[in-house]
Every structure is written in structure tokens, then in C-alpha cells.
Amino acid sequence: MKKAIILLSLAAIAAAPASPVSSMAGRYSKHFQSGMVDGSKYWADDVVEIVPVDAAHAFFRAELAFYNGHSCSIAGVAKAVGGKLVYSEKQPSYDGGPTCHLTITTKGKSLLLDDGDGGCQSYCGARGSLSGFDLIPLSSKRPISYMTRLKGSGEYKQAIADWKAGKTE
Secondary structure, eight states, X not given: OHHHHHHHHHHHHHHSOOOHHHHSOEEEEEEEEEEOTTSOEEEEEEEEEEEEEETTEEEEEEEEEOGGXXXXXXXXXXXXXXXXXXXEBSSOOTTSOXXXXXXXXXXXXXXXXXXXXXXXXXXXXXXXXXXXXXEEEGGGOBOOSOHHHHHTSHHHXXXXXXXXXXXXX
16 A cells, blocks of 8 residues: 555656646757848857756846847746746836736747837837747756856856845745
8 A cells, every 4th residue: 555655656746747837947049140221241149047946946147139230138036836947026117117027938949038018118129029939949047157257247146136135936
């Protein structure tokens, strides 16, 4: 009887989906040709990094490039909710708009960032958006080889400080 319970428990653990904190951890990137309004072309990169903080939270950083040199740049500590990572700021946007609420998940063969109502628009230039951004292939995922430098960065330190101070959930 004890063996059967142990085997069932092990089967349940094996069948449980992996936490998005551990399953999404890594560096995702896409190198692509973009353009300017004058017709000139240039090479750009989209990069998303996800680093476990604890079993239920992950630091993330997204640097995304858009047409005409516009970009989105956001970093914070997101919480695992179901199969997603969810970043929520507690303070309203500086312009009185909706509060920034961003989800990070997978969709098909891509990593998906989505701020739904556009509450994170202040992190983007005029042609950038975090609404339904799903252009980074999951196949680009790599381990982060520069973890010491990343954890020493101002973005990482500020995100951890804000999270510990309760400014984000």
C-alpha cells in the first residue's frame, strides 16, 4: 500500500507542469533587419532575459526594437501564476493611464509578452508596443552565461528593490 501511494505521488509530481519560473528561465533573442522612414535599413535585436529569483518569482528584462529606431525597454520581478509570469505595478502610470500589468507566456513557437490594455506603453517609444508581442522564437532560448554581470546591473538591483518594497506584485 505504501509503495502504491509513493508511486502515485511520484507520478503526480512528474505529471505536474513545470513552473514558468524554471521552464522559461533563459535568454531569448531575435536578430532582424528593420528600417527607417527614409527607406534605409539596419539590423536590430529583440532580447528577453528571464532569471529565477525564488520558486515563485523571476526577474525579467525586455529590450525590443521597432521600426524607425523606436523601442520598448522594461524590467521587473514577475510572479508565477498558472503557466504565466505576471508583472504588476501597484502605482498608476505617471500620466494617469492604466497601471502596467504584463504577462509573459508561450504561444505556439514564440515567447509572448502582453500588456493587454496598454498600461505599459510608457516603457515604449511611439512605434513600440508590449501588446501581444510574440515575435521571439522559443528555439532561440539559451542559458544566460553572464549572470554575475546581469545581477550586478542597475536594472536588476532596482527591480529587486522595488519588489521587496512592495511596489510590484
